[in-house]
Amino acid sequence: MEDMHERGSYPWLRFPVVFLINQFLATWGVFLVAPWVLMFIGEVGWHLGLKTYMAQYQWLLYGTPFFPAHVVLALVVGWVLGGTLRYRSMLWVWILPLVSLCTAHVGFPLIATGSAMDYVPLGVSSRLEYSWGYFGVHFFQQVVRISMLYSATAYSIGALLALKAIRVPAFFETMRSLRKIRLIFFVGLPWLCLKFSLTWQAVSAQHPELRSSPGLDFYLRGLLIVSVFVTFVFAIAIGLAGRRFALTRFFLSG
Numbered sequence: 001m002e003d004m005h006e007r008g009s010y011p012w013l014r015f016p017v018v019f020l021i022n023q024f025l026a027t028w029g030v031f032l033v034a035p036w037v038l039m040f041i042g043e044v045g046w047h048l049g050l051k052t053y054m055a056q057y058q059w060l061l062y063g064t065p066f067f068p069a070h071v072v073l074a075l076v077v078g079w080v081l082g083g084t085l086r087y088r089s090m091l092w093v094w095i096l097p098l099v100s101l102c103t104a105h106v107g108f109p110l111i112a113t114g115s116a117m118d119y120v121p122l123g124v125s126s127r128l129e130y131s132w133g134y135f136g137v138h139f140f141q142q143v144v145r146i147s148m149l150y151s152a153t154a155y156s157i158g159a160l161l162a163l164k165a166i167r168v169p170a171f172f173e174t175m176r177s178l179r180k181i182r183l184i185f186f187v188g189l190p191w192l193c194l195k196f197s198l199t200w201q202a203v204s205a206q207h208p209e210l211r212s213s214p215g216l217d218f219y220l221r222g223l224l225i226v227s228v229f230v231t232f233v234f235a236i237a238i239g240l241a242g243r244r245f246a247l248t249r250f251f252l253s254g
């Protein structure tokens with residue numbers, strides 16, 4: 001399978017590698033990133049005077065059968081990357097999560113955590129509890145595998161829209177011209193360092209458990225995820241602005 005952007009054939013290894021990268025982004029990537037992104041958006045809203053509560057985060061993440069936070073994030077990322085990279089393999093990342101969901105009901109999940117025995121009761125009872133669980137109780141394995149199916153489907157739909165329906169050639173052409181190294185060193189990395197220096201003392205005082213090695217690692221991984229999101233949003237802003245400004249031209253090649 002070829003990338004639509006280039007006419008030359010790829011080595012035989014490139015398609016499975018690209019497919020697996022997009023598979024990870026559409027499933028585990030969205031699942032792990034969505035909570036941090038939602039909290040960051042809530043923090044920005046708080047600075048703007050908009051109050052949000054943990055119950056609202058919970059509802060948007062796991063409190064409905066539709067996983068709106070995961071679906072919206074996957075749809076946007078799929079559309080931006082689909083139009084920018086134009087990989088056909090992005091259209092098929094929903095297949096493995098669907099197969100995993102089916103096999104999980106007979107006790108052999110392909111995606112998600114836990115042993116096969118965690119799924120046997122669901123398989124034996126033949127209940128398809130698609131997010132709220134039995135009597136409104138969540139099973140972690142249910143949340144993981146079903147949200148991943150939804151996010152992977154949204155990711156593929158976003159890529160399809162970028163290729164077939166919502167096509168914005170100028171925007172995607174600008175996105176392909178981005179200097180990624182400059183974005184990392186002048187946007188992502190400075191934001192990460194500044195955010196850590198401004199928040200670590202207060203956060204560690206409020207949550208002493210973060211002062212341990214695992215706690216520090218958890219906090220830094222969260223900041224890294226948000227810094228990638230901030231860089232991604234900044235890149236979209238550059239794509240929308242184009243070459244009209246000196247600042248945007250600094251991050252564009254050509």
